[in-house]
Amino acid sequence: MSTTVTWCESCEADVPDSEITDEGACPQCGALLRDERRPVPWHFKLMIVASVIYLGYRAYQGVGWLVHHV
């Protein structure tokens, strides 16, 4: 649970993170306080994990190729 606050220019008041809407807007006036409040999408994380596994596999293949060709 975060305790940080974001300043709202329209309300001239601090808005606690817990009160900011899912869209990153002020609950009082609706002004956008945060552009990116959404967490990283799961499929993006999955893509990174897949890339790491794939690159690791290719590196492993590369080492195997070197062992047999050097």
Ligand SMILES: [Zn+2]
């Ligand atoms: Zn506001």
